[in-house]
Amino acid sequence: EAGVVQSPRYKIIEKKQPVAFWCNPISGHNTLYWYLQNLGQGPELLIRYENEEAVDDSQLPKDRFSAERLKGVDSTLKIQPAELGDSAVYLCASSYSMNTEAFFGQGTRLTVV
Amino acid sequence: GNSVTQMEGPVTLSEEAFLTINCTYTATGYPSLFWYVQYPGEGLQLLLKATKADDKGSNKGFEATYRKETTSFHLEKGSVQVSDSAVYFCALRFSRDDKIIFGKGTRLHILP
Numbered sequence: 001e002a003g004v005v006q007s008p009r010y011k012i013i014e015k016k017q018p019v020a021f022w023c024n025p026i027s028g029h030n031t032l033y034w035y036l037q038n039l040g041q042g043p044e045l046l047i048r049y050e051n052e053e054a055v056d057d058s059q060l061p062k063d064r065f066s067a068e069r070l071k072g073v074d075s076t077l078k079i080q081p082a083e084l085g086d087s088a089v090y091l092c093a094s095s096y097s098m099n100t101e102a103f104f105g106q107g108t109r110l111t112v113v
Numbered sequence: 114g115n116s117v118t119q120m121e122g123p124v125t126l127s128e129e130a131f132l133t134i135n136c137t138y139t140a141t142g143y144p145s146l147f148w149y150v151q152y153p154g155e156g157l158q159l160l161l162k163a164t165k166a167d168d169k170g171s172n173k174g175f176e177a178t179y180r181k182e183t184t185s186f187h188l189e190k191g192s193v194q195v196s197d198s199a200v201y202f203c204a205l206r207f208s209r210d211d212k213i214i215f216g217k218g219t220r221l222h223i224l225p
Binding site: 104 | 117149154155156157158159202204206208210211212213214215216217218
C-alpha cells in the first residue's frame with residue numbers, strides 16, 4: 001500500500017514568488033494534516049482537514065498561506081508571496097479518522113532565496 | 114501551554130550501548146504520548162505510544178513508560194544498532210483537538 005505522497009520533494013524559489021505543495025494521502029484516510037518543520041525543530045500543525053472541511057486552521061498564517069482539499073482526497077498548500085522565513089520542510093500526514101495513527105509523507109523542503 | 118522538552122543532541126553511542134533519550138512534558142489534562150522516528154531521507158514514523166499513566170509502549174527493542182508523577186516518557190533501548198541512527202521526536206496528543214505537539218527532536222548517531 002502506498003504511503004502519503006508529497007511533491008515536489010525540493011523547491012527553490014525567489015522571495016515574493018508563489019509556491020504550491022501537493023499531498024496525496026493514504027487511500028481511505030479522512031483526516032489530513034499539514035505541518036511545518038523548521039530546521040532543528042519539531043513539526044508544528046498548520047491545518048487539519050476532516051474530509052473537505054478545515055476543522056483547525058488556527059495556526060495557518062492566512063495573509064499568505066492557503067490550503068484546499070477538494071473532494072476530500074488530495075490537498076494543496078500554497079504560499080503567496082513567499083518570504084525568506086518560509087524556508088522549511090512542509091509535511092503532510094493522514095489518518096483514517098481523528099485520533100487514529102497519523103502517517104507522514106517525506107515532506108517538501110522549501111528554500112526561499 | 115502544552116509542550117514537550119527532550120534532550121538535545123546529537124547523541125553518539127557505540128553499537129550495543131544502552132540508550133536513554135529523556136523526554137518531559139507539560140500538559141493540562143491527560144494526553145497520549147508518542148515517540149516518532151525519522152530515518153535519513155524518510156518521513157516521520159510512529160515508533161511507540163502510551164495512552165495512559167503507567168502504560169509502557171514498546172517496539173523494535175525500544176521502550177518508554179508513561180510516568181504521570183514525573184511527567185516523563187523517556188525512550189530506552191538496551192543494545193543499539195547502527196541502523197538505529199535517526200532523529201527521534203517525543204510528542205503528545207490530546208483526543209479533544211487531535212493536535213500532535215512535538216519536541217525539537219534528538220539526533221542519534223550509532224558508531225560501529
